[in-house]
Amino acid sequence: xxxxxxxxxxxxxxxxxxxxxxxxxxxxxxxxxxxxxxxxxxxxxxxxxxxxxxxxxxxxxxxxxxxxxxxxxxxxxxxxxxxxxxxxxxxxxxxxxxxxxxxxxxxxxxxxxxxxxxxxxxxxxxxxxxxxxxxxxxxxxxxxxxxxxxxxxxxxxxxxxxxxxxxxxxxxxxxxxxxxxxxxxxxxxxxxxxxxxxxxxxxxxxxxxxxxxxxxxxxxxxxxxxxxxxxxxxxxxxxxxxxxxxxxxxxxxxxxxxxxxxxxxxxxxxxxxxxxxxxxxxxxxxxxxxxxxxxxxxxxxxxxxxxxxxxxxxxxxxxxxxxxxxxxxxxxxxxxxxxxxxxxxxxxxxxxxxxxxxxxxxxxxxxxxxxxxxxxxxxxxxxxxxxxxxxxxxxxxxxxxxxxxxxxxxxxxxxxxxxxxxxxxxxxxxx
Amino acid sequence: xxxxxxxxxxxxxxxxxxxxxxxxxxxxxxxxxxxxxxxxxxxxxxxxxxxxxxxxxxxxxxxxxxxxxxxxxxxxxxxxxxxxxxxxxxxxxxxxxxxxxxxxxxxxxxxxxxxxxxxxxxxxxxxxxxxxxxxxxxxxxxxxxxxxxxxxxxxxxxxxxxxxxxxxxxxxxxxxxxxxxxxxxxxxxxxxxxxxxxxxxxxxxxxxxxxxxxxxxxxxxxxxxxxxxxxxxxxxxxxxxxxxxxxxxxxxxxxxxxxxxxxxxxxxxxxxxxxxxxxxxxxxxxxxxxxxxxxxxxxxxxxxxxxxxxxxxxxxxxxxxxxxxxxxxxxxxxxxxxxxxxxxxxxxxxxxxxxxxxxxxxxxxxxxxxxxxxxxxxxxxxxxxxxxxxxxxxxxxxxxxxxxxxxxxxxxxxxxxxxxxxxxxxxxxxx
Ligand SMILES: [Ca+2]
Ligand SMILES: [Ca+2]
Ligand SMILES: [Mg+2]
Ligand SMILES: [Mg+2]
Ligand code: NI
Numbered sequence: 001x002x003x004x005x006x007x008x009x010x011x012x013x014x015x016x017x018x019x020x021x022x023x024x025x026x027x028x029x030x031x032x033x034x035x036x037x038x039x040x041x042x043x044x045x046x047x048x049x050x051x052x053x054x055x056x057x058x059x060x061x062x063x064x065x066x067x068x069x070x071x072x073x074x075x076x077x078x079x080x081x082x083x084x085x086x087x088x089x090x091x092x093x094x095x096x097x098x099x100x101x102x103x104x105x106x107x108x109x110x111x112x113x114x115x116x117x118x119x120x121x122x123x124x125x126x127x128x129x130x131x132x133x134x135x136x137x138x139x140x141x142x143x144x145x146x147x148x149x150x151x152x153x154x155x156x157x158x159x160x161x162x163x164x165x166x167x168x169x170x171x172x173x174x175x176x177x178x179x180x181x182x183x184x185x186x187x188x189x190x191x192x193x194x195x196x197x198x199x200x201x202x203x204x205x206x207x208x209x210x211x212x213x214x215x216x217x218x219x220x221x222x223x224x225x226x227x228x229x230x231x232x233x234x235x236x237x238x239x240x241x242x243x244x245x246x247x248x249x250x251x252x253x254x255x256x257x258x259x260x261x262x263x264x265x266x267x268x269x270x271x272x273x274x275x276x277x278x279x280x281x282x283x284x285x286x287x288x289x290x291x292x293x294x295x296x297x298x299x300x301x302x303x304x305x306x307x308x309x310x311x312x313x314x315x316x317x318x319x320x321x322x323x324x325x326x327x328x329x330x331x332x333x334x335x336x337x338x339x340x341x342x343x344x345x346x347x348x349x350x351x352x353x354x355x356x357x358x359x360x361x362x363x364x365x366x367x368x369x370x371x372x373x374x375x376x377x378x379x380x381x382x383x384x385x386x387x388x389x390x391x392x393x394x395x396x397x398x399x400x401x402x403x404x405x406x407x408x409x410x411x412x413x414x415x416x417x418x419x420x421x422x423x424x425x426x427x428x429x430x431x
Numbered sequence: 432x433x434x435x436x437x438x439x440x441x442x443x444x445x446x447x448x449x450x451x452x453x454x455x456x457x458x459x460x461x462x463x464x465x466x467x468x469x470x471x472x473x474x475x476x477x478x479x480x481x482x483x484x485x486x487x488x489x490x491x492x493x494x495x496x497x498x499x500x501x502x503x504x505x506x507x508x509x510x511x512x513x514x515x516x517x518x519x520x521x522x523x524x525x526x527x528x529x530x531x532x533x534x535x536x537x538x539x540x541x542x543x544x545x546x547x548x549x550x551x552x553x554x555x556x557x558x559x560x561x562x563x564x565x566x567x568x569x570x571x572x573x574x575x576x577x578x579x580x581x582x583x584x585x586x587x588x589x590x591x592x593x594x595x596x597x598x599x600x601x602x603x604x605x606x607x608x609x610x611x612x613x614x615x616x617x618x619x620x621x622x623x624x625x626x627x628x629x630x631x632x633x634x635x636x637x638x639x640x641x642x643x644x645x646x647x648x649x650x651x652x653x654x655x656x657x658x659x660x661x662x663x664x665x666x667x668x669x670x671x672x673x674x675x676x677x678x679x680x681x682x683x684x685x686x687x688x689x690x691x692x693x694x695x696x697x698x699x700x701x702x703x704x705x706x707x708x709x710x711x712x713x714x715x716x717x718x719x720x721x722x723x724x725x726x727x728x729x730x731x732x733x734x735x736x737x738x739x740x741x742x743x744x745x746x747x748x749x750x751x752x753x754x755x756x757x758x759x760x761x762x763x764x765x766x767x768x769x770x771x772x773x774x775x776x777x778x779x780x781x782x783x784x785x786x787x788x789x790x791x792x793x794x795x796x797x798x799x800x801x802x803x804x805x806x807x808x809x810x811x812x813x814x815x816x817x818x819x820x821x822x823x824x825x826x827x828x829x830x831x832x833x834x835x836x837x838x839x840x841x842x843x844x845x846x847x848x849x850x851x852x853x854x855x856x857x858x859x860x861x862x
Contacts, residue, residue, distance in 0.1 A: 157676040158589035172642040174768035211603040245588040246677025253768040337605035337684040
């Protein structure tokens, strides 16, 4: 119990204690924080040291005098646990530090949240088997939906780190080349098939040197925590550009992460079994000691507020357990070549979908590749996102005072910016 | 003319003045430098300010008190030109600063070179049309060698920035999954088809904000300079993993860049026409004002010293003009979505190949996908790289006292590191 009020159905109970970076108009310096109820607790405050029980307490406090969480994350799990425990001491009912803490609390509504980590490299996986199957079925039919490698390794690709932004940052509709099947030469236009991808992501804590790998048994120690992620996608750009080297401009215009990083200390109790690998026997480097605990039972919801309407409606609802591979398996696979990971690196899970039309993580699946409009509430149907549409992802596990939530991962679509460029209509295919 | 001796056939004439980062055992602090003859000139030395003619001379000198070239590159072309001109004043015959300069010169053999830029994101393009055609022909035949998008846009993908290393850094053979056509389940083994990719690369100077783009007419202003690059590639890993999202572990174990960044001030005189786009009319955002000057007439050579042998032999020889798209076109395409570029971002050209067997930039092309051994000198044939093999890329334009060279881009292959993992032979395909 805490002297801080925690409303019903709040993401930020005492079971959570997530990490983020905030600033205020009174103090614009970015600094580490946690969230309790609707309040933000400044972790760069001097009182933290009073409750911190760790041999390296001074190092930890130093690491928290920073504009990102990287230095803190690099100290690994013991530091994370020590700060968590210190926070619980500071805010508990009858805490000896109640007065001090109360004077520094900032209501969330008065805080600006920032990108929590400096991201060296961002990798996006494709471990949502139902999503991969849904997409593969649309383009190749159910028999060939999954590629032969799919159940043997976590398929992934390198993403663009420079455009990973924190929840709330507007996303500008990209311009690009598209080439519909009726064209013989490409169009140049604003993206007409703007989509979301609902993902969970993790950040790296302990780095590994180039030429070394992170063993699957140690991978958990290299993960700082988890966040919501929206991998905005330009489907028409992607369809034309992606052969043979994968998605590029279709993804590089923006990826939104939640402001809060939720740790394994909070989520560990919600570990569960992931999707079935259809009989594939995994190679030893991908075998987890406890195969039944690889993923998280986290409810994931997608809300949309169509341009010009008042309220958000829940459009899709799924669960983070819909993954074939765990983040530990992703880390082990990514580094098995000797690929170096740095503190702050971001790994996306891939789109997370269930098996029916409303339990998906993208419009592409729900609209059957542009064939069926999706009900986005407020009496509106949408094939793809329009300018002014707002999307909010939410995720949480548990309930009551044990609820552990991610806050929101939000973005609004800005109209394309043309500058001196103009729309070009390519040539029609001769028939 | 300079009081510094410049040997015959030297890459580092007064026409060059490249930029790099060095340290010495006497002074292990990394700092900016240029190369003249076989000497290194420390650009963090106080005497630079004496010869520097620029309104922002103090800013420039500050930016050069740094362990990377990022701060200097961010000042753009005027600062680059001012430093170039100052260097030429400092080292000219009868320079008033000769004594001071001579006391600070360091022989290259006494210097350690470091990664010149802090790289935020690394993108690898695929603009070597002959290479794409050679590879496409091997896998799909000449009629379908190039994908429909190939001549319309510079195909590219995001690479791994954390494992970009400077020339001379050893490269460890990666472990990974492979699945030869005779297998029904994958093997786990050390890469057996380790290859190089000979590329030219550029670094970004001026950044652009997310949501903005760099116009093709301005793209040159956003490029700091050019470097050699070896995109080491695990072909057997790539063949199994790359569908449908592109190369990932096949590339993330290491990418080597040359230590020297050669500027447009040095290379501009060698601009020439790139490869023909087979009649494709480019969209306006990719059209250059001067279409005949997009690429560089730079001789590119690949030398190999097989494990246990004494000398290097020239194995492949080609030219950097074998590109369908210029770096300006790559920048314009990459940012047309509003993708932010940061100072220090690295863009690879894609493998550069000519049209015959010895003018290629990879073993994959020369050995016809593992069918014909390649003569690597010293009486040795190689299908792919073996442990202990050393590869050196070199590149230069012009000759005599106008020669502009890149130095070398070198790496040696270390044996795979197994740790507790073991080789696994997958199941054979039932026939
Ligand atoms: Ca994705
Ligand atoms: Ca390449
Ligand atoms: Mg994205
Ligand atoms: Mg590479
Ligand atoms: Ni990156």
